Amino acid sequence: MQAFTAPLLMAVTLVAGSPAFAASGAPAPAHAAGHAPAKADTVTSDVRCLLTMVAFSNINKDHPQAAQFGIHFFVGRINGRAPGLDLAAAVKAQAPTLGPEQLQAELKRCGPIVSAAGQGFEAAMNGLRPPGAPPPGPAAPPAAAPAPAPPK
Secondary structure, eight states, X not given: OTTSXXXXXXXXXXXXXXXXXXXXXXXXXXXXXXXXOOGGGHHHHHHHHHHHHHHHHHHOOSOHHHHHHHHHHHHHHHHHHSXXXXXXXXXXXXXXXXXXXXXXXXHHHHHHHHHHHHHHHHHHHHTTSOTTOOOOOSOXXXXXXXXXXXXX
């Protein structure tokens, strides 16, 4: 997660959780009501998802890999959709619009996107296995260390 600076991460979580911001009554985004974002809003929508994943990674310490996967997924998606985008400016523009309620709504919207991408990746990797090969299982436990030789 070297691409994000500590001040940016702190700003997202502090803004999202600040009582002052929650009390400001900032409006939810138009697409939070269940409408799909317009084509022109896809990058903005992805930036919102990226910020949501950053906030989620700071809150949910039980599943850090899920949030990290989401961060990397949305950074890649943004770079693919808008090469050369000033990500810092895009993040600064969206961070103040994400209060606790908006983050919850965005997590409900963005989470399934990340989940579907992860499942697609897993299916692609499973497709690399030779036919008839068993699915990968948990790693085998390490072999027991040999008993020490008795002293002579």
